[in-house]
Amino acid sequence: MIHGEARGQVRKIYLAxxxxxxxxxxxxxRRKKELCDQYGFEGLFPFDNEIDPNxxxxxxxxxxxxxxxxxxxxxxxxxxxxxxxxxxxxDVGTVFELGMLxxxxxxxxxxxxxxxxLLDRTKLVDKLTFDPSRQAWCDSNNMTVxxxxxxxxxxxxxxxxEHTGRPIVRHNARPDDLFHDLAGFEACLRLAAAAEPKSx
Amino acid sequence: MIHGEARGQVRKIYLAxxxxxxxxxxxxxRRKKELCDQYGFEGLFPFDNEIDPNxxxxxxxxxxxxxxxxxxxxxxxxxxxxxxxxxxxxDVGTVFELGMLxxxxxxxxxxxxxxxxLLDRTKLVDKLTFDPSRQAWCDSNNMTVxxxxxxxxxxxxxxxxEHTGRPIVRHNARPDDLFHDLAGFEACLRLAAAAEPKSx
Numbered sequence: 001m002i003h004g005e006a007r008g009q010v011r012k013i014y015l016a017x018x019x020x021x022x023x024x025x026x027x028x029x030r031r032k033k034e035l036c037d038q039y040g041f042e043g044l045f046p047f048d049n050e051i052d053p054n055x056x057x058x059x060x061x062x063x064x065x066x067x068x069x070x071x072x073x074x075x076x077x078x079x080x081x082x083x084x085x086x087x088x089x090x091d092v093g094t095v096f097e098l099g100m101l102x103x104x105x106x107x108x109x110x111x112x113x114x115x116x117x118l119l120d121r122t123k124l125v126d127k128l129t130f131d132p133s134r135q136a137w138c139d140s141n142n143m144t145v146x147x148x149x150x151x152x153x154x155x156x157x158x159x160x161x162e163h164t165g166r167p168i169v170r171h172n173a174r175p176d177d178l179f180h181d182l183a184g185f186e187a188c189l190r191l192a193a194a195a196e197p198k199s200x
Numbered sequence: 201m202i203h204g205e206a207r208g209q210v211r212k213i214y215l216a217x218x219x220x221x222x223x224x225x226x227x228x229x230r231r232k233k234e235l236c237d238q239y240g241f242e243g244l245f246p247f248d249n250e251i252d253p254n255x256x257x258x259x260x261x262x263x264x265x266x267x268x269x270x271x272x273x274x275x276x277x278x279x280x281x282x283x284x285x286x287x288x289x290x291d292v293g294t295v296f297e298l299g300m301l302x303x304x305x306x307x308x309x310x311x312x313x314x315x316x317x318l319l320d321r322t323k324l325v326d327k328l329t330f331d332p333s334r335q336a337w338c339d340s341n342n343m344t345v346x347x348x349x350x351x352x353x354x355x356x357x358x359x360x361x362e363h364t365g366r367p368i369v370r371h372n373a374r375p376d377d378l379f380h381d382l383a384g385f386e387a388c389l390r391l392a393a394a395a396e397p398k399s400x
Contacts, residue, residue: 018343021343021344021345022342022343023331023334023338023342059348060348061346061348061350061354061357061358062358062361062362064354064358065354065355065358065359065362066362068355069362086287086288086289086322086325086326086339087286087287087288087289088286088287089286089287089292090292091353092289092290092292092295092352092353092355092356093353093354093355093356095292095295095296095299096295096296096298096299096302096353096355096356096359097299097355098296098299099295099296099297099298099299099300099301099302099303100299100300100302100303101299101303102296102299102300102303103299103300103301103302103303103304104303122286125286126286131223134223138223139286141378141379142222142223143218143221143222143379144221145221146261148259148260148261150261152292153291153292153293153296154261154264154265154293155265155268155292155293155296155297156292156293156296157261158261158262158264158265159265159296161262162262162265162266162269178341179341179343
């Protein structure tokens with residue numbers, strides 16, 4: 001509780017990630033919120049699983065979008081689970097939220113539970129060939145694969161470095177624990193606790 | 201040129217998409233800019249292919265990030281190519297930019313050259329099972345697949361509808377023309393031309 005209390009106000013962290021799609025999403029959300037609390041923050045977990053379809057007049061997806069955007073706007077910080085999801089890159093819902101947090105000028109941190117570079121991740125799921133004319137590896141659609149040593153697309157990795165000074169926290173979770181291992185998440189909490197609050 | 205001239209200023213459109221990874225990226229960018237011009241806009245194509253690594257002092261990926269973000273901030277509108285890319289969902293670099301445009305309060309439009317719903321797209325690349333307890337289709341990681349009839353993750357589809365009133369333009373391109381077919385892009389230009397400019 002030290003950090004929030006020392007400044008007289010508890011900073012809020014939006015907890016972005018594909019965690020919402022897990023069978024135990026609510027429990028994972030609760031665990032992440034407890035960890036936020038231990039580091040002096042308040043955790044905000046997306047609404048995907050907490051809106052009763054019978055209680056909303058608009059479409060359920062619209063209601064979830066609106067609730068999540070309201071939460072994003074109210075947050076001071078975002079911690080994004082950028083673990084590869086259905087392909088070599090992070091979950092697009094999470095990446096949308098990362099972009100929005102950056103656009104809104106919030107502090108952002110991110111972690112991945114697969115440590116490999118984007119190039120190596122892509123090699124695992126597609127047959128790549130090297131194009132000498134472009135000096136680049138290309139996928140089966142003849143589209144270049146970024147090779148900057150980043151974990152994911154440069155817009156993701158560089159947004160974290162530019163806006164908060166911290167790269168994606170890379171950690172290799174056990175394959176059967178890929179979406180439950182919270183070591184990288186906790187490392188982000190330590191980075192957030194050590195960072196100066198952003199002026200509003 | 202009618203729309204821009206009628207209002208005395210030409211609105212700028214950021215051209216987001218995985219097009220930058222194509223072998224003919226520069227030509228595609230030029231073609232998109234010409235189409236923008238025909239509809240009275242100025243097109244801004246990302247800098248991925250136009251920065252000379254020998255002319256920048258920071259890392260090349262950082263220089264591209266900074267140039268793209270500067271362009272995003274200077275744009276009035278974004279048109280995003282949300283065609284599935286290395287999986288069932290859109291390119292994460294594009295989705296980051298969509299999120300940032302929304303966070304910055306810009307008008308956003310999007311198109312996909314694969315018209316299918318997210319659920320059907322995911323069925324093509326993974327074995328799904330129906331979980332009666334969650335009343336949802338789940339992927340091989342036992343994570344639910346959204347089934348709202350959207351083309352992609354709800355944060356993507358609903359951001360377009362919420363902020364501009366237009367869903368993703370869905371079009372089925374020929375498989376060998378997936379990343380070159382500009383019918384959906386031109387449909388977005390027509391939507392942008394018909395939309396009221398956002399107050400700044």
